[in-house]
């Protein structure tokens with residue numbers, strides 16, 4: 389009896405301990421999930437590749453991969469990426485995590501001369517930051533023209549475990565779009581910086597996940613250029629440049645994440661016979677809307693849903709083509725393969741109808757109609773109804789000492805040697821021009837004529853905001869130097885999302901045009917286009933202590949000075965790692981600290 393009793397007691401104790409153990413384990417697992425640290429080692433360097441099937445191309449890759457490895461994390465995770473500069477051509481580097489707020493870690497934003505010192509060859513920089521919003525993002529080089537050289541990759545943030553998206557899908561694909569030149573980024577840099585200036589021209593190829601095919605027959609057909617071109621290669625394996633084919637099952641819903649890291653091109657994305665429902669833009673949910681195709685500007689990302697409800701015995705084209713600039717680049721193509729339509733590594737069924745035709749490049753009304761369909765999903769944060777600070781930023785193409793540049797309110801940005809984050813925090817006046825930059829431009833400026841005074845100045849002033857101020861930015865487009873054109877410029881803000889309050893044609897009329905602002909359900913984005921001869925109105929709250937780049941996401945335009953610097957609450961920034969500021973005029977100061985606790 390006694391023995392039985394003792395056995396029972398032991399069993400009860402065991403089950404209690406087992407219970408404790410399970411709770412402890414689940415806490416440990418659960419706890420570590422909510423604060424999971426994800427570590428990556430990135431080694432940046434050049435490698436020989438053929439992104440568009442042309443031999444002897446050199447791309448900037450990571451760990452031998454182009455595009456770089458996809459980072460996938462959950463909301464709340466901390467990423468630690470140690471970035472080793474192994475670039476053999478003696479170039480510094482830095483990587484920007486596009487769309488990530490960097491709240492509390494502004495030194496990890498990856499902007500050389502702004503948030504950190506450029507990383508020299510042989511050095512390792514440690515990026516540590518938390519991802520706080522689910523969505524489709526990417527990362528890319530933010531030094532020189534390294535994005536054009538191929539330094540980019542995807543960054544996907546999933547919801548925290550247990551959370552649900554406001555839409556349903558069976559499976560997903562991830563497409564990172566880019567453009568590719570046969571001239572190296574060195575050549576491009578040289579031609580943009582020389583006197584007389586030489587424009588880089590349109591890209592030779594468009595790439596989907598780093599793969600394209602230069603001037604092959606199918607793609608070129610779509611440009612009515614049906615010469616005796618090489619066959620496009622659609623085999624699924626053994627061809628380095630063969631496109632990644634999207635294999636689907638019939639009657640399912642798929643999420644396709646699409647991000648554009650193009651250096652120049654505005655793109656149109658379409659899938660033959662399939663409607664798409666847009667559900668996410670730049671990491672924010674949008675009120676779902678159905679379209680046949682989407683426009684996507686450099687720096688933007690979308691998620692679309694498609695339903696595979698077409699004849700399952702066929703395959704369907706997926707295409708991207710150039711919009712917004714007179715195209716001189718064939719479409720990039722891949723295939724939506726219904727698993728029933730047989731496919732083997734050597735035999736792919738080419739869709740039986742031609743690829744979708746990219747809409748007219750200069751049908752800007754069509755572009756605006758798409759953009760105006762994007763609204764925030766109900767329940768998204770609403771914009772404040774009033775602003776505290778309004779900037780009117782006019783972009784012009786100018787000549788400075790005979791060099792062709794872009795200027796904002798007559799200043800073409802040249803970054804200083806010392807990162808602003810350090811020089812503002814430690815009040816080093818000599819590091820940059822402390823005067824207030826201009827918040828407006830002349831009332832009489834005629835945006836439809838070439839600049840009357842094409843001379844602008846170089847500068848590096850900073851727009852300083854008080855913490856939590858509501859800032860309006862009106863981007864105003866204008867004619868270029870030749871007086872014959874006005875380009876599209878996709879503007880990207882670091883450190884914040886902004887509400888896109890509206891777009892308009894012509895010159896922004898203060899006191900009148902704001903009556904048309906959408907304050908009800910404007911989308912939150914981090915990149916928005918300003919259309920030719922038009923304006924775009926943005927609103928954001930300056931609530932992220934740090935120094936933030938705001939610039940045209942066209943790599944060549946940024947290189948030509950098309951950007952401004954915003955700063956707020958820099959004195960609140962704590963714990964900047966020494967290595968972020970160990971250069972220029974902050975080097976001595978930062979090295980004298982015992983710890984990172986500045």
Ligand SMILES: O=C1O[C@H]([C@@H](O)CO)C(O)=C1O
Pocket residue numbers: 587785868875945
């Ligand atoms: O910045 C640019 O310069 C050229 C052209 O305006 C002058 O050559 C072009 O197409 C741009 O986008």
